[in-house]
Amino acid sequence: MIYLLEDDPHILNFVEYALKNSGFEVKCFDKPSIFWKELDIKRPDLLLLDIMLPEEDGLSILSKLRAQSEFKSLPVILLTAKGTEYDKVIGLDSGADDYVTKPFSMMELIARIKALIRRSEFPEKAKEFSVGPLYVNPKKHIVKADGREVALTFKEFELLCLLIESPGTVYTRDDILSRIWGFKFDGESRTVDVHIRTLRTKLGPSGELIETVRGVGYKIGG
Numbered sequence: 001m002i003y004l005l006e007d008d009p010h011i012l013n014f015v016e017y018a019l020k021n022s023g024f025e026v027k028c029f030d031k032p033s034i035f036w037k038e039l040d041i042k043r044p045d046l047l048l049l050d051i052m053l054p055e056e057d058g059l060s061i062l063s064k065l066r067a068q069s070e071f072k073s074l075p076v077i078l079l080t081a082k083g084t085e086y087d088k089v090i091g092l093d094s095g096a097d098d099y100v101t102k103p104f105s106m107m108e109l110i111a112r113i114k115a116l117i118r119r120s121e122f123p124e125k126a127k128e129f130s131v132g133p134l135y136v137n138p139k140k141h142i143v144k145a146d147g148r149e150v151a152l153t154f155k156e157f158e159l160l161c162l163l164i165e166s167p168g169t170v171y172t173r174d175d176i177l178s179r180i181w182g183f184k185f186d187g188e189s190r191t192v193d194v195h196i197r198t199l200r201t202k203l204g205p206s207g208e209l210i211e212t213v214r215g216v217g218y219k220i221g222g
Contacts, residue, residue, distance in 0.1 A: 145206035
């Protein structure tokens with residue numbers, strides 16, 4: 001079940017129609033108050049969340065969701081008319097797993113939804129990984145940097161696991177997009193750079209372990 005919280009009736013109807021034709025169950029809401037009431041009844045598999053909403057903005061809603069243990073790992077994709085890198089960073093920092101800038105391609109949105117749901121359903125891995133002061137336990141979904149526990153979004157966590165599982169391996173942006181998002185972008189790959197930047201910030205000094213290999217991609221140590 002996908003929940004869509006969007007106040008623009010044209011976008012709401014268009015996305016609902018496209019998702020249902022792609023085999024998804026969808027419930028749509030044009031006001032946060034209605035959304036909150038339904039959330040008390042049933043937890044969705046994924047939330048499509050507009051930022052500019054009446055009553056309460058999407059980032060505030062996202063912050064409240066992430067503060068509740070039941071919804072801490074709920075996959076969330078932001079739908080936003082704001083397309084600057086700053087706005088994307090704010091959205092990711094607030095706990096979003098992905099974002100789509102309006103106007104968007106429905107094929108791309110559906111691909112992102114499928115990839116995010118697929119990865120959220122993958123069984124967790126049993127191994128633990130450590131590189132210097134950075135520790136990751138995929139099974140327990142624990143990340144510690146310099147002795148402190150760090151809260152990451154689902155995508156940030158998956159990205160960190162990819163890098164730390166193979167220290168020294170350099171992953172191109174296309175590699176990361178394919179492995180973490182499940183598909184490739186046509187050209188623009190700033191999504192990876194934005195996620196790397198927010199991940200480094202959250203890890204503090206340990207974020208320096210994520211190295212940029214100029215002209216190629218990213219790696220951890222090695």
